[in-house]
Amino acid sequence: MTANLTVATRAAVSINELTKVYGSGDTAVTALDRVSVDFARGHFTAIMGPSGSGKSTLMHCAAGLDTASRGSIRLGDEELTRLRDSALTRLRRDRIGFIFQAFNLLPTLTAAENIRLPMELAGRRPDPAWHDQIVGVLGLADRLAHRPAQLSGGQQQRVACARALLARPEVIFADEPTGNLDSHSSAEVLGFLRRSVRDLGQTIVMVTHDPVAASYADRVVLLSDGRLAGELTEPTTDTVLDALRRLGA
Numbered sequence: 001m002t003a004n005l006t007v008a009t010r011a012a013v014s015i016n017e018l019t020k021v022y023g024s025g026d027t028a029v030t031a032l033d034r035v036s037v038d039f040a041r042g043h044f045t046a047i048m049g050p051s052g053s054g055k056s057t058l059m060h061c062a063a064g065l066d067t068a069s070r071g072s073i074r075l076g077d078e079e080l081t082r083l084r085d086s087a088l089t090r091l092r093r094d095r096i097g098f099i100f101q102a103f104n105l106l107p108t109l110t111a112a113e114n115i116r117l118p119m120e121l122a123g124r125r126p127d128p129a130w131h132d133q134i135v136g137v138l139g140l141a142d143r144l145a146h147r148p149a150q151l152s153g154g155q156q157q158r159v160a161c162a163r164a165l166l167a168r169p170e171v172i173f174a175d176e177p178t179g180n181l182d183s184h185s186s187a188e189v190l191g192f193l194r195r196s197v198r199d200l201g202q203t204i205v206m207v208t209h210d211p212v213a214a215s216y217a218d219r220v221v222l223l224s225d226g227r228l229a230g231e232l233t234e235p236t237t238d239t240v241l242d243a244l245r246r247l248g249a
């Protein structure tokens with residue numbers, strides 16, 4: 001036990017009274033209105049809600065990609081709203097993983113190089129055993145020398161998952177990770193995200209429109225008009241569909 005052991009909190013991300021207003025005066029849009037929500041460590045949380053309800057804004061603020069107008073956002077023991085741009089950039093690089101709908105792989109790099117790139121930029125060495133485990137679980141071992149254009153959409157998203165997981169980030173934010181995939185590849189990627197939470201202890205927060213995708217999560221947080229509109233635990237496709245219908249989505 002070390003002297004500087006901090007009290008372990010269950011929340012990987014803790015959001016308190018978060019308000020986000022875009023623009024000002026007559027054209028101001030309140031995208032988030034005093035939203036308080038925690039994302040538990042080692043859990044898979046989906047954020048859902050009708051179009052324009054504030055899902056992307058919530059994720060972008062929580063990931064330090066956009067600034068809050070009011071309220072607080074904590075990643076572990078760090079208050080994001082107090083950080084300057086350079087510190088926020090470092091925090092994103094060192095402590096957060098991202099998976100985007102459009103994969104965002106660099107076309108000139110191989111899969112192996114794409115997977116390692118964020119850690120190399122951060123001057124960190126990947127753990128070889130961890131690297132091999134991730135590559136094995138994702139079924140990418142025989143695709144590592146391929147460039148993105150030589151891979152299917154599902155394979156590209158698996159490379160993006162490996163890239164996000166390699167640094168063992170405190171949280172992975174996934175923005176519509178299956179939005180560009182067919183149902184077979186979606187199931188593969190979602191199954192992997194689910195396993196990385198269950199077997200590897202990863203924390204994942206995912207924005208999705210898809211009730212099937214949300215059913216892979218431990219919990220669904222619902223937004224409506226920039227406000228929290230409820231949540232579901234142990235969601236199924238049917239309970240998610242019902243909840244969305246009630247919100248008029």
Ligand SMILES: Nc1ncnc2c1ncn2[C@@H]1O[C@H](COP(=O)(O)OP(=O)(O)OP(=O)(O)O)[C@@H](O)[C@H]1O
Pocket residue numbers: 022023029030031049050051052053054055056057058
């Ligand atoms: N940069 C911006 N400038 C002005 N308004 C914005 C900006 N980004 C988002 N908004 C507005 O904030 C509200 C919430 O948008 P947001 O993109 O977070 O919703 P969403 O739930 O992710 O929507 P969708 O499901 O359609 O992607 C919307 O009314 C949107 O028009």
